[in-house]
Amino acid sequence: MDALKAILKKYLSQRTRQGACKFLYSLAYYAEYFLWGGKFKERVLLGLLRQYYASKFRREWIFSGQPPHFFDQRMTYFSFGYGKRVVGPYSLFRGFFVADILRDGDKLLDIGCGDGFFARRFHAARSAHIDAIDIDPKALRSATSDNSAPNIVYCLLDAANQPFPSDTYDVVVWDGAIGHFSKTDCIQVLEKICKVLSPEGVFVGSESLGKEGSDHLEFFSSLDDLHLLFKPYFKHVELRCVSYRIGVKGETTRQEAYWRCSNSPKRLQECHWQEYLPAEGLSSDN
């Protein structure tokens, strides 16, 4: 490339070179447009993808007879970004809440990772390493095919009855999965989480409140239930609830609980919104 530039410089004037460059850029612009551009192409491609995901949803959740234990979150993401119905970002909040607490270089454990969407799209950008575990081979097949990354290791593993892949983690995520465990298994997992969390480590997760999920073994009706469950294990238990509409036509309201627990207040406080105090002399009151 450098040799070509040197030859062109030698034989062509600066003005000719600039004109040629302009011509080549407009050629590239139109080539791009005809190959990949245009509103029509976008409409057709999005329409195809919309039909693809709608059909996937019908096959997996209506016609299959036995719905999966995890959701292909690409469907959630697509309907948020390109769906006809306005759904809002609420089903993705769990990912944002974990992303908010992550520090560069964290080691993270994702329990019941499902299709790996949140591990790959939300947790992997900051984490140095992620162990993402699930008991369902189908979930892991989906995760490795759609959401693999060099810093994620997917493991087929029963979180309650088998050892975690490593002895220490900065962040442990248990999103949308705690209800899939029996009461005894849940206690077992919490004890294991306490053992592997680093001193400033954070346990973060989410679960729908009420009777949601045909494959659930345990239900939590309020934030009080979750507080009662976590308090024996953590000095600091932070909880909040967000309600939003779900279902094909938005016919159901989901109450989703989120938690952040730790034995040190440090990382929790780092995420808190603070009343902003301007630097001395810069206050608008002056």
Ligand SMILES: C[S@@+](CC[C@H](N)C(=O)[O-])C[C@H]1O[C@@H](n2cnc3c(N)ncnc32)[C@H](O)[C@@H]1O
């Ligand atoms: C509803 S999915 C949640 C997936 C993902 N965390 C998310 O938020 O989209 C619950 C997952 O927990 C997994 N699971 C249930 N029992 C488990 C166990 N004992 N050990 C590991 N994973 C388990 C299920 O296979 C399922 O993939």
